[in-house]
Structure formats: structure tokens, C-alpha cells
Amino acid sequence: MRKVFGFHGGIHPPENKHQSVRTGIADAGLPPELIIPLSQHIGTPAGVVVAVGQHVLKGQVIAEAQGFVSVPKHAPTSGTIHAIEERLIAHSSGHLAPCIVIVPDGKDEWIECNGTPNYETLDKPAIIELIRHAGIAGMGGAGFPSSVKLSVKAGTTIQTLIINGTECEPYITADDAMMRERADQIIEGAKILRYIIAPQETLIGVEDNKPEGIAALRAAAEGSGIEIVEFPTKYPSGGEKQLIEILTGKQVPSGGLPSQVGVVCQNIGSTVAIYEAVVHGRPLISRVTTVTGDAVREPQNFQVLIGTPMRYLLAKAGYLPEKNSRLIMGGPMMGFTVPDIDVPIIKTTNCILAPTEKELPRPPPAQACIRCGMCEQACPASLLPQQLFWFAQGKEFEKLEQHNLFDCIECGACSYACPSNIPLVQYYRASKAEILQMRRDHEKAEASRVRFEARQQRIEQAGADKEAKRAARKKVAEQRALASGAGAGEDPIQAAIERAQAKKAAQAGAGNDESELEKLEKTVVSAQKRLTTASAKLEEAKAQNSEFVEALQTGVDKTREKLAAGEQALAAYQASNNHASAPQAPVADAAQAAIARAMAARQAEAALSPAEKARADLTKLQQRLQKTHATLIQSRDNAQEEKVIVALESTVARLTDKIRSAEQQLQQAENA
């Protein structure tokens, strides 16, 4: 006989388990509608992979796992996706949550399932992956994805694998019923888990109030090396940390995980689901749920499809709504009131409790804490509930954390023991939530601070960069001013001319006359080429009657003009080259020539006498007048616009005036 340890505290509430195990597990059958919430587990909700109106088969994936701590969802039966919408689910908040609604077609047609009865041929990660794909999350109540629990970090050795068959909470008998009827499946599942974890020992812990279950398990486990450990009934032995202490004597450290003391725990329901998933390839689409309480005529266990509305299941058990005071999901200690009777059964629904008012009366008003210490005696986590209560009332969150509030498993033993009927667990739940909220807020504040500071730094940096650039530009400008300081007093035009000359000189230096000739020749050749291709295109366009004919025609014309110009330039160059012996060599430089011409003209002008100058002016003006007259007449003939004619007439008048004044000047000059 194995040594069984104890744990601190615990209570002995009335068990009320016998009502629901009088008959075996019944099949709940097909409800008219199945509602599958996307989040039935701890972690990220699954992502929908089906569309409304789509037909799905039993066991088909309808929502995929998203992230590591997440599991997929499967269709519990064949049918049509009726809706993907927000529905009320079994959650104390009463909030709506996204759900997939399936209307069964009644055929209950399975998708192809590939089981691996000889799972030992697979390696461990592959089996864990199978478990993950089957959507298995802890079925004891918390709903932690089993695959995550089984993915033990490399390097940690697990001595003990524990299958939790304790089911310590009053009223619930789902695991008990499974032990009685499906002991062989539990043992097979335990063997799979043993293969994955490879522990030194595998234990199934069961309270001694389930003798039939223990007997069945012992019979099935014969020769398998799996030990069934029986221990005295006490609430809450089924808590993971409590069960580990009972069976191994080891305490999981505060805030730690069981794997830290070399233990992995799995629930009976999860073990059976793992067996189904690995050996038969069937995903988790149904579970065993206890329906009990004085407000149902036939309390019993049902094999029920996930997503079945509670109303349907309760009806199967002979629900008496008029007697029922409230509907509870889970047991009387840790369960919660569901917001509506139409909420669906989910993977963690181990019990639906429909008590009468007499059975579970409303609590009397809470009275003052008298510091009797009974709660401390009852606490299975060795906390100081009265102290925590005090701090929770005063919102002293720091002190609450110092007193290990987060080790509280919310079992309700303290509240049960309290002679003043103080709803202690509610205080702890609220405080926990508040602390978590504060942590989240602080995290967000921290992130905001980082972003704010990063932004501040960026703005500063941008400003500094701009300043630096401006300084650099200023420096360059100053240097330039300094460099050109020598030629400061000179005419800017002169400077520009100099620059142009320098440029020209540089170009001339780079290429000699030979290259100039080549350049011209090249221009001519390329123009010829372009002309041939353009003409070809034009011909083509004409043949096809294209709308681009006109554009192409102008293109060809232009190219032809260019070609002619190029040829002329080439001829001129060759001609001038032939006269290269002439002393006018610098004529090659056009700018130089223009400057020279302008200068010569100025000099010539300066050399003229005032009378000659005036005469020249007069001649020029007369020429302009003649030209303008000609234009005016032409415009009149062409019936140009009124405006143009008026403008021309005024020009003529002006010019006549100017000629008159020029004549006067000339007379004056001659007289002088």
C-alpha cells in the first residue's frame, strides 16, 4: 500500500453524488441546434475557417487554433453552418461571445478519421500535435490546452504522471461514471500519456467515495504498471496542487507549475479524449456532463455533444423550471450561475446543477468578521483568508500580493467555513481582477512612456539634424564668398562671361577638331537612321489606316528638318576647316565671336559723331515703321482680330512720333 500524504485545511461538504450515478451514461442525442463558442479554453480564441451556409461533416475543423496556447474547434455533427454570430455563453459576465451555430442534418456523418492504434511508432511531438489538432483542453474545469501541458520543457525530468480522478466537488459524477463504464479507455489513455511523458511512475488518484470506479480501474489496470491510489475524501483534494501533495508529498512552489516538482497532471475526461484522438483519430466533440439537482426529475450523466443548449439537455433529464431557483454550471463550490438557459455546453462543462431554493438557499447577509480563524483552518493553500479579506476591503493590493493572494485557488472552502457568511472568495476574485487590471494598465503606461520618449527623441534628433545641415550650408556659403572675394568689385556679367569661356575652353580642350567633325557626322547618321525608321512606321500606319498617321507625319517632317540642319552644319564645318589657315581661328568659339561683335558694335557706335548716330537711329526707325505698316496692311487683308489691328495702329502712331523726334535731334546735331 502506497503512503498517502495530506494537505492543509479542507472541508467536508455534503456530497450529494449518489443521485446522478443510479443509471449509466445516457446519450443526449442530437439537439435542433448546436452553438460552438470560439473560446472554450484558456488562451487565444480559435479562428473561423468555415462560411455561413457551408455543409460540414462530423469532426470537421470549423475553427483553427491561433497561437500556441489555443485549440481548434470541430463540428460535433454533420450539418449546415447556420450562423457565425455573437451568442450568450456560459460565463458569469453575461457578455456575448462569437459562436458558430450549426443546424444538424440528422445524418451524423463522420469525416474520415485516421486513428493510430500503434501510436508507439510515432514520436512524441507528433502525438502531442495529434492531441492539439483534436482540440483537447483540460476538461476538469479550467480548460487549459492539454498539448501545452504535455509539451514539457526540455531538460525537466518528470517523475510522476498523475491522472486526476478525484472529482472532489459535491454533486458532480461525470468522472465517476466514466471510471465505472470506460475504465479500459482511461487506462489506454494513461498509457499514451505515459509514452509521451515517460515518467517513473503513473498514478491515478481517486477519492475513496468512488469504490465502484476504483474497482473498475484496478481491474482494467491489471498488469499495466499503472497504480490506482485511493485516499480519504476531502474537499478540495481534486485541486491540482492539492492532489500532487496528497500523492507525492511535494508542494508546488508559489506561482510555480507542477512540472517544477517533476509532476504532470491530467484529468480523467481529458485522458479519455486523448485516447479517442490518438487511437481512433476522433476530435473532442462530445463529453460526459452531469445533470443534477432537485429541480430535475432524473439526475444522470449524459454523453453530450459540445454546443448542445442547456435547455435541450435539461429537458432530457426532466427539468422542472418552476422548482429551479437558478441554474449553475459546475459544482456548488466553484460553479457559477449561468445567465440564460439557452447557453451551450462547452468543453469544460462537467456539471449542470439545477437546485431548488430549499436545496441551495440564498446566503444570509454577511456579518462582521470575528477573526475566529476558521477560514485559515479550512484553506487548502495555507493562506490567511481573514487577512486577505481585510486587505481586499481596504484595497491594499500590495499587501494582498505579499500575502500570496494569487495562490488562492478560489475553492470556496473559507467561505464555506465562515460562521459570518462572508463571501470571501468574491473578495479575492475581485481583488485578483483589480490587480491584474492594474498590472495591465501599468504595462500599457510603460509602453506609452517608451513611445512618448522615443517620439520626443526623434523630434529632437530631427531638429538637431536640420540645425546641423543649416550650419553646414552656411559654412559652405561663407567659404564660397571668401573664395570669390578676390574678384569682388568686378562686373557680374563679366564674371559670367568668364565662367562661360572657361567652360568652353574645357570642352575645347577635351575634344579636338577631329572629334568635332566626328560628332557632326554622328548627328547626321543618327538623324538618317531615325528618319528611315520613322518613315517605315509612317508607311505601316498608313497601311493600317491608323489614327496616328498625322502625328507620325509631323515626326518624320521634323526629323527630316533636323537631318537637313545637321548636314548643313557638317558642310559649314568642313568648309570652315578648309579655311583653317585663315587668321580668324578663334571664330570657332561662337560665344567669343558674339562678344567680339557686340564690343565692336559698341566701339563703332562710340566712334560715330552725334549727327551720324542720329541719322542711323532715324534710318532704323523708318525701317521699323515700314515693317509695321506692312504687317498692318496684311492683318487688315486677313481680317485679323480687332485687338491686333488696334495694337498695330497704335504702334504705327508711336513710331511716327519717334521718327519726328529723331528728325528734330538730327537737325539739332547738324546745326551743332
Place this chain on the structure above:
Amino acid sequence: MIDYLLQYPLLAALTALVGLATAFGALLGYAAVRFKTEGNPIADEINNILPQTQCGQCGYPGCRPYAEAIANGEAINKCPPGGEAGIQALADLLDMEPTPLDSEHGDVKTVPSVAFIREAECIGCTKCIQACPVDAILGAAKQMHTVITSECTGCDLCVEPCPVDCIDMIPQQESMQTWHWDLPNPVSRSVDLIATDSVPGDVSQDRAA
């Protein structure tokens, strides 16, 4: 010299004291330089308490500047997002009397809100992007802007500069993830927790049966 000092104990005492004073003075002077604290540690601690909304309701351009101002003697009741809890925490830290929130700087918002840009109306002027103290708005010139909800502190600073008034401050809805139990009402009997529902031993039909 020693003989002379021994003859006049008063002088001896004086010499010893002056010597000690010089020695410790030098030591303290060295320590002040060697172990000089960078920045203002009090301002850092105050900044940790401030909610980092960066809303500027206190009259300072961000939480950090206000923290520095508090460290230099500014009043602690100018931060509406921090609320009474924030003032209490600051009072505890600075060992001051908590004062009620100065309503001149705005009222406490009970529900946190986030900015929401009605994207169809956004003209892409980038004014809100420039106003956002935590870079929580995404967009470019003449492109639609949008708010990164998870980074928004709900400071309202983007609402004012928007030329087409297309930014709303939406109070955050309580969701399944943010919902939590409230502290129980001491007088109410409608408590959801089942454990206290029965007087211990009252429901023992099971045992009796």
C-alpha cells in the same frame, strides 16, 4: 612640537578636531563627485506613478515634464487620468497630504476611451499624427489615417487639430476579456458564489440518506 601640544591640551584638542574635520570634508567632497546621481530620481519615481497618457491636461507637455515639475514643488492634483488613486499614490510617495483633484484640469473619466478616425471622412492632412504624443496614429500625407487602438492612451489631443472633425473618442466597451468580478455588496443577498449559499450542515440530506 609634541611636547608643546602636550603642555597645552586645548591646542591638542583643537588640532585633532580640525584635522578630523578636514579629513571628513575631503572624503565627503570626493564622494559627492564620485557617486553623483544622474538625473532626478524623485522625478523618475513620480513619472512611474503618472498614467503616461501624455494628454497635457496638467498644463505640461507630457507626463515626464509634469513629474519634473512635481519634483520641483508643483501641486500633485493636476492629473485627471491618474484620478484620486494617482493622487493618493503621489501623496504616499512624497509624504504629502492628498488633495482633491483640481477640476480646472478636467474631470476623471470613469471609462477609458480610444480615438477612432472615421476613415471615409479623413482627408489625410497628418495633423492628428503630429499631435499624437505616443505615435499611435498611422498614415501619410493625402493617405487615410487610422488609430492603433492598442497604443492609444485616449488623451484627446488629436481631436482638436482635425480640420474635418472626423475623430471620435469612443469609450472602451467592456469585453469578455476585460470583465471581472466586482467586490461583493455587503448587504446584498444575491451573491453568485455558491459556497456560501448554504449554512454548513444544512443541506446534509445526502449524509442523512
